[in-house]
Amino acid sequence: MQYYVQQILNALQVGSVYALIALGYTMVYGILTLINFAHGDIFMVSTYIAFFVSTLLLGLTHHLPPLFTFVATLLAAMAGTSLVAVLIERLAYKPLRTAPRISCVITALGVGLLLENFMVAFKPIGPDSRIIPALFESRNYSIAGVTFSTLQIMIILISGIAMVLLDLVVRKTMIGMAMRAISWDKFTVPLMGISVDTIISITFILGASVAAIGGTLYGMAYSIDPYMGIRIGWWAFISAVVGGIGNIRGAMLGGYILGFIEIFTPVFLPTSTYRDFVAFSLLLVLLIFKPTGILGKPAVQKV
Amino acid sequence: MNDTPMLTVDNLIVSYNGIRALQGISLTVQKGEIVTLIGANGAGKSTLLRAISGLVAFQSGSISFHGVPLNSIAAHKIVEMGISHVPEGRGIFANLTVFENLKLATWTRKDRENLDEAFRRVFDLFPRLKERKNQPAGTLSGGEQQMLAVGRALMTNGSLMLLDEPSMGLAPVLVRDIIRTIQEINQQDGTTILLVEQNARQALKIAHRAYVLETGVISLSGEAEELRNNPKVQAAYLGG
Numbered sequence: 001m002q003y004y005v006q007q008i009l010n011a012l013q014v015g016s017v018y019a020l021i022a023l024g025y026t027m028v029y030g031i032l033t034l035i036n037f038a039h040g041d042i043f044m045v046s047t048y049i050a051f052f053v054s055t056l057l058l059g060l061t062h063h064l065p066p067l068f069t070f071v072a073t074l075l076a077a078m079a080g081t082s083l084v085a086v087l088i089e090r091l092a093y094k095p096l097r098t099a100p101r102i103s104c105v106i107t108a109l110g111v112g113l114l115l116e117n118f119m120v121a122f123k124p125i126g127p128d129s130r131i132i133p134a135l136f137e138s139r140n141y142s143i144a145g146v147t148f149s150t151l152q153i154m155i156i157l158i159s160g161i162a163m164v165l166l167d168l169v170v171r172k173t174m175i176g177m178a179m180r181a182i183s184w185d186k187f188t189v190p191l192m193g194i195s196v197d198t199i200i201s202i203t204f205i206l207g208a209s210v211a212a213i214g215g216t217l218y219g220m221a222y223s224i225d226p227y228m229g230i231r232i233g234w235w236a237f238i239s240a241v242v243g244g245i246g247n248i249r250g251a252m253l254g255g256y257i258l259g260f261i262e263i264f265t266p267v268f269l270p271t272s273t274y275r276d277f278v279a280f281s282l283l284l285v286l287l288i289f290k291p292t293g294i295l296g297k298p299a300v301q302k303v
Numbered sequence: 304m305n306d307t308p309m310l311t312v313d314n315l316i317v318s319y320n321g322i323r324a325l326q327g328i329s330l331t332v333q334k335g336e337i338v339t340l341i342g343a344n345g346a347g348k349s350t351l352l353r354a355i356s357g358l359v360a361f362q363s364g365s366i367s368f369h370g371v372p373l374n375s376i377a378a379h380k381i382v383e384m385g386i387s388h389v390p391e392g393r394g395i396f397a398n399l400t401v402f403e404n405l406k407l408a409t410w411t412r413k414d415r416e417n418l419d420e421a422f423r424r425v426f427d428l429f430p431r432l433k434e435r436k437n438q439p440a441g442t443l444s445g446g447e448q449q450m451l452a453v454g455r456a457l458m459t460n461g462s463l464m465l466l467d468e469p470s471m472g473l474a475p476v477l478v479r480d481i482i483r484t485i486q487e488i489n490q491q492d493g494t495t496i497l498l499v500e501q502n503a504r505q506a507l508k509i510a511h512r513a514y515v516l517e518t519g520v521i522s523l524s525g526e527a528e529e530l531r532n533n534p535k536v537q538a539a540y541l542g543g
């Protein structure tokens with residue numbers, strides 16, 4: 001029993017990160033019908049920004065309070081990653097707004113490769129894996145035989161808060177309304193006095209920011225390397241599709257489902273090597289029976 | 304009325320993939336007027352409205368609003384300058400609620416303190432929308448969707464409203480209602496109107512002046528009264 005509770009906590013931790021990344025895939029798809037295949041690598045970039053900023057802050061002779069260092073690292077990662085995402089959108093995707101879908105897919109894959117290889121070639125980074133220094137003391141607690149760490153709880157809580165806030169932005173604010181309006185009919189949106197380009201940039205910023213929250217937290221718990229975005233990106237993408245691409249809550253749900261698959265596959269099957277097999281099988285089966293994903297609505301009623 | 308017209312379109316040419324949809328259109332709209340533009344399917348009526356709002360680019364000629372040229376001004380900026388546009392086919396956001404559709408149209412307004420009043424005005428003109436405020440706009444009937452499209456244009460607080468076939472697909476009694484509402488908006492709110500209509504009879508009833516568009520050129524223009532009595536207009540657009 002304790003074992004299962006323990007695994008549920010682990011699944012929530014991993015699932016939170018998938019959910020945060022899946023949100024970026026789903027929002028961009030919602031307004032541009034573009035699968036931003038570079039998004040997993042944008043997540044990777046966020047972990048490096050967090051790595052460098054935290055290293056810098058911890059290296060200062062003047063000692064900063066841990067909470068300050070953590071928040072500053074988080075905000076810097078969000079801002080830096082947003083900048084990268086907006087640049088990618090403006091330089092790579094915007095010129096292709098009216099191009100055939102396949103050109104956009106190839107460009108997105110190309111941007112992903114570019115980010116990975118740039119990181120490997122860039123001297124201060126290189127191919128080796130790294131660990132974000134401990135920004136605060138993470139203690140282990142044990143309650144009724146279930147152990148968990150401060151970090152684990154923080155990952156689950158901060159991710160949850162970020163998702164609730166993002167959901168509120170999309171459902172309640174004018175920006176969220178504009179995003180949903182674009183997903184329905186982007187040609188009429190300018191007649192409301194709204195610049196579609198501005199809303200697209202804001203969408204990339206929101207997607208990059210939640211990915212960076214995931215990236216900073218992930219980088220504090222696991223090692224990072226320039227190719228990490230590939231597998232995690234695929235898993236997050238599957239999360240978005242499973243939940244119903246274009247659907248915000250679907251992405252969150254899908255992220256947690258994939259988190260449970262990742263953690264519970266080795267519990268029920270001989271080794272964890274089956275987890276990709278299980279995840280992709282789920283995707284295929286789901287696409288046969290419900291092509292729009294769990295929370296996705298038929299094509300005429302997206303978002 | 305000798306001062307600068309509110310809207311001046313001069314020798315406007317618009318092509319789609321090299322095929323000319325408008326071949327040198329000139330017209331003016333004075334502040335406070337209702338001007339109607341009538342013409343057969345494919346004449347270029349929607350193209351003209353879309354060019355004015357910046358939704359399609361034009362190859363030559365000019366459009367100016369209060370004397371300010373609109374060449375290469377982005378569509379969302381033109382809304383901010385005071386031109387609202389009820390597009391052909393309504394263009395409502397079916398996935399947003401009625402309230403959200405209206406709210407979104409206030410994006411560029413700086414006078415946030417007047418929003419309550421603006422909502423009141425729209426709900427006053429269209430009580431149905433008030434009843435259905437929190438309903439997804441996609442669940443509205445055709446007539447109600449048209450009310451929402453007009454309501455949304457009102458919410459942008461433009462001084463010139465372009466309407467593209469607001470009576471399309473509506474039952475005759477609803478057509479009369481919507482035409483009467485447009486007149487009310489003109490008379491009570493002082494909004495200038497450029498109305499594109501297939502339903503020429505109704506449009507000419509409320510308009511001050513009219514233009515007839517035939518395959519990309521203006522073939523006739525004048526006082527609405529005068530056009531209504533013109534035998535050619537009667538034969539072609541008023542059913543003889």
Ligand SMILES: Nc1ncnc2c1ncn2[C@@H]1O[C@H](COP(=O)(O)OP(=O)(O)OP(=O)(O)O)[C@@H](O)[C@H]1O
Nearest residue numbers: 319320324342343344345346347348349350351391
């Ligand atoms: N996006 C487009 N691409 C190519 N041609 C177009 C496009 N939009 C309109 N046209 C062409 O331009 C001409 C004028 O079309 P427009 O829609 O302005 O006519 P209209 O007077 O509004 O017609 P209707 O009464 O049917 O709405 C038509 O020949 C039409 O086929």
Ligand SMILES: [Mg+2]
Nearest residue numbers: 348349350391
């Ligand atoms: Mg038309």
